[in-house]
Amino acid sequence: AQSVAQPEDQVNVAEGNPLTVKCTYSVSGNPYLFWYVQYPNRGLQFLLKYITGDNLVKGSYGFEAEFNKSQTSFHLKKPSALVSDSALYFCAVRDPGTYKYIFGTGTRLKVLA
Amino acid sequence: AAGVIQSPRHLIKEKRETATLKCYPIPRHDTVYWYQQGPGQDPQFLISFYEKMQSDKGSIPDRFSAQQFSDYHSELNMSSLELGDSALYFCASSLPGSGSYGYTFGSGTRLTVV
Numbered sequence: 062a063q064s065v066a067q068p069e070d071q072v073n074v075a076e077g078n079p080l081t082v083k084c085t086y087s088v089s090g091n092p093y094l095f096w097y098v099q100y101p102n103r104g105l106q107f108l109l110k111y112i113t114g115d116n117l118v119k120g121s122y123g124f125e126a127e128f129n130k131s132q133t134s135f136h137l138k139k140p141s142a143l144v145s146d147s148a149l150y151f152c153a154v155r156d157p158g159t160y161k162y163i164f165g166t167g168t169r170l171k172v173l174a
Numbered sequence: 175a176a177g178v179i180q181s182p183r184h185l186i187k188e189k190r191e192t193a194t195l196k197c198y199p200i201p202r203h204d205t206v207y208w209y210q211q212g213p214g215q216d217p218q219f220l221i222s223f224y225e226k227m228q229s230d231k232g233s234i235p236d237r238f239s240a241q242q243f244s245d246y247h248s249e250l251n252m253s254s255l256e257l258g259d260s261a262l263y264f265c266a267s268s269l270p271g272s273g274s275y276g277y278t279f280g281s282g283t284r285l286t287v288v
Contacts, residue, residue: 097279104264104281105217151216160268160277161207161230164216 063088063154065135067165074142075173082137082168084152093155094135095162096126100148108150111135122146142172178267178280186286187255195250195283199267205229206248207277208240209264217264223248255287 064087074080086092093112097105109120116128126137137150152165179198187193199206205224209217219232223242234240237255242248252259262284268277 105279107278160205161219161222161232162209162217162277163219166216 063092063156063163065094065152065154065163065165067150067152067168069168070166071169071171073171073173076144077141080137080139080142080146080170080172082150082152082170084135084137084165086133086135086152086154088154090157092135093157094126094128095153095155096120096124096135096137097151097153097164098122098148099151099167105151108137142170144172144174146170147172178265178278180263180265180280180283182283183281184284184286186288188288189255189257191255191287193252193255193285195252195263195265195285197248197250197265197267197280199246199248199265200278203267203269203278204246205268205277206242206246207266207268208234208248208250209266211262211264211282212258213261215261220250252285257287260285260287 066085095110096108099105108124109118111118111128119125124139128135149167149169151167153162155162181196207222208220210220211217220234221240222230226242237253240250262282264279264282266277266279
């Protein structure tokens, strides 16, 4: 069965500092991995995805993620955090057969001014 | 660009009442997914449709039903509402066979059962 884990409920980082939001996955076959961001009372917004190719994936709003097959990880990163990045971040894997997403439990990112 | 439209944005119902949530996918998207996100929870898959046929079913209660219509919009019908049904309900749409693409979510319908 496909699954993702986000080990941190919350991540605090100072504005201007680099941020990392962790995600590990368990899939059979090649993983389709995604990051979504959710602002309060809003829908899920697509940030980036890994399907194949370069392990470093660049996405929206200056975010990037590194796919690491040996560590089965897909951590979300940003070199310099902004207060406006404060939100809930979900890692997801897409089931290759049914295309439905399986989401992680989410990590709340708080960027402090 | 057109997005996934969900209506209503907010809905308040009493216990044991019925609610209908609507989802209008992006034009030419014929696959629709429904998710439920409880307070402080991750989104949970409910049900999906492809070409007006149910394609997959998740943790959807028997009190809920859904369908996709000829214009590809979808409706989620919820009966005998319970307090625990209070949640944010998301719809998403995608093109068929687009396993390599992220699908697009609507802004959600917030259902509050009182």
